[in-house]
Amino acid sequence: MLEQHFTIRQIETFYYAAKFLSITQAAQTLYMSPPAAWKHIKNLEILCEKPLFKKIGKTLELTGTGSMLADEVTIFLAARTNLSSVIHEITSEAQQPIQLSITNTFQNVGFNLIQPFIEAFPNIRVDFTLDRWRDQGAIMSENRHDFYMISDPFAIDHKLVQKKLLSFEYVLVASSKHPLSQCKRLTAHDICHSNYLSTHTASITQTKHNELFKQWGMKKQPIYVDSYLAAKEAAKANIGIAILPKCIIEEELTSNLLAILPMETTMIKTSFLLVYKSSQLDKGSHEMFFNYFA
Numbered sequence: 001m002l003e004q005h006f007t008i009r010q011i012e013t014f015y016y017a018a019k020f021l022s023i024t025q026a027a028q029t030l031y032m033s034p035p036a037a038w039k040h041i042k043n044l045e046i047l048c049e050k051p052l053f054k055k056i057g058k059t060l061e062l063t064g065t066g067s068m069l070a071d072e073v074t075i076f077l078a079a080r081t082n083l084s085s086v087i088h089e090i091t092s093e094a095q096q097p098i099q100l101s102i103t104n105t106f107q108n109v110g111f112n113l114i115q116p117f118i119e120a121f122p123n124i125r126v127d128f129t130l131d132r133w134r135d136q137g138a139i140m141s142e143n144r145h146d147f148y149m150i151s152d153p154f155a156i157d158h159k160l161v162q163k164k165l166l167s168f169e170y171v172l173v174a175s176s177k178h179p180l181s182q183c184k185r186l187t188a189h190d191i192c193h194s195n196y197l198s199t200h201t202a203s204i205t206q207t208k209h210n211e212l213f214k215q216w217g218m219k220k221q222p223i224y225v226d227s228y229l230a231a232k233e234a235a236k237a238n239i240g241i242a243i244l245p246k247c248i249i250e251e252e253l254t255s256n257l258l259a260i261l262p263m264e265t266t267m268i269k270t271s272f273l274l275v276y277k278s279s280q281l282d283k284g285s286h287e288m289f290f291n292y293f294a
């Protein structure tokens with residue numbers, strides 16, 4: 001039966017795709033890639049054994065089955081919100097605060113992930129700090145927080161558990177003023193004489209960045225900056241090209257301050273994780289926080 005197999009993520013993806021009639025907008029709302037959103041829709045269509053969308057020219061429209069399901073999904077999500085309210089009333093007594101550290105580069109992603117939880121459980125206090133990736137290792141070892149939202153994890157104490165929240169897409173970017181930003185096709189030969197930005201961070205992802213730049217045969221020495229956020233600002237200032245997570249440059253792409261260069265970067269992948277001590281789940285509010293992302 002359908003209710004035994006669908007996931008909340010599939011339902012949420014379908015809800016926003018039906019709302020916007022756009023897979024891309026649904027993916028952006030849920031901080032996932034369009035292919036991932038399409039996969040959720042296709043899996044739901046397999047469960048329904050009927051198509052939920054159809055294309056009329058370039059426009060996406062709901063099928064009859066899709067329209068019927070959209071009505072039920074709206075009711076389902078409203079009921080889920082009501083259930084959260086009931087749980088809030090049941091647990092309205094004082095709860096143990098949640099101490100959370102978020103990698104500052106991905107603060108907008110972290111805020112969007114925890115915002116629904118804060119709305120559903122306003123009686124649970126969430127205290128968070130925005131910390132640099134390189135500092136989060138020390139913060140973890142000193143056990144300063146209950147949970148950590150972190151990308152590209154380094155070696156983590158075996159007492160800590162990792163839960164994948166989502167994956168990031170990386171792209172090669174340049175200032176819209178950069179000559180390469182107007183090119184429809186690029187090869188390694190086209191970019192090898194460009195200035196390029198890097199960091200001293202000893203992360204797995206940065207290592208892959210360096211391998212890719214080496215593969216492209218870059219002729220100049222890298223220009224080192226402190227972080228991805230600094231690399232974004234340097235790229236906007238046309239100091240050099242950079243490989244960055246697409247989710248942190250959406251505003252710059254929309255405002256045409258940065259452009260994505262047509263070079264393959266799919267070898268670079270990383271995840272955004274929730275890291276925690278399993279013993280923390282003994283506390284009521286901490287268990288509720290964890291289960292929210294289950």
